[in-house]
Amino acid sequence: MTWISGLLGVSALVASGITAGVLFAVAVSVLPTLFALPAGTYIRVHRLLGKGYHPVMPIVVNVGMVADFLLVPVALVRNSGSCLLFVVAGLLLAASQFVSHLGNVPINRQVKRVDPDAVPADWSDPRPRWQALHRTRTSLAVGALVLNAIAVVTL
Numbered sequence: 001m002t003w004i005s006g007l008l009g010v011s012a013l014v015a016s017g018i019t020a021g022v023l024f025a026v027a028v029s030v031l032p033t034l035f036a037l038p039a040g041t042y043i044r045v046h047r048l049l050g051k052g053y054h055p056v057m058p059i060v061v062n063v064g065m066v067a068d069f070l071l072v073p074v075a076l077v078r079n080s081g082s083c084l085l086f087v088v089a090g091l092l093l094a095a096s097q098f099v100s101h102l103g104n105v106p107i108n109r110q111v112k113r114v115d116p117d118a119v120p121a122d123w124s125d126p127r128p129r130w131q132a133l134h135r136t137r138t139s140l141a142v143g144a145l146v147l148n149a150i151a152v153v154t155l
Helices: 003-036 039-077 083-113 127-154
Strands: none
Touching: 003 039, 003 083, 003 127, 039 083, 039 127, 083 127
C-alpha cells in the first residue's frame, strides 16, 4: 500500500467512523433526552445542539465519501475485491448526507423559527419525524463504516 492509498484508507475509516459514532451517540443518548423535554425547552436545546454539528459534520461526511471514491481506482489497479465495497460505502455516505440535507435540516430550520416562549397550541412536534430520518442516516453511516473497514483491510 502506498502512502497515498494508506492516507485515503485512514481518511475513509476515520471519517465514516466519526460519522457513525456521532450519529449513534445522538440516537442513543441525545434523542431520548430531547423527547423527555417540554416543547419550549426542546426548542432551546435543539438550537444549541445544531450550532456544533452543522459546520463540522457535512465536512467529515464529505471527506469520507471522497476518500471512498478515490480508493475505487486504487482497488481496480490492485485487482482487489474491495472496489465495490468502496463504491457502496461512498454511496451510503452520500445517501446519509442527502437524508440530512433533505430531511433533518429542513426540520431544524422549522424548529428555529418557533418562539420557545410562545409555542403555538397547534404546533406539530417534529421530534418523531426527525428521529425516523435520523435512524435512517445513522443506519446508512454504520453500513458505510462496516464496508470501509472490510474494504481497507482487503485492499
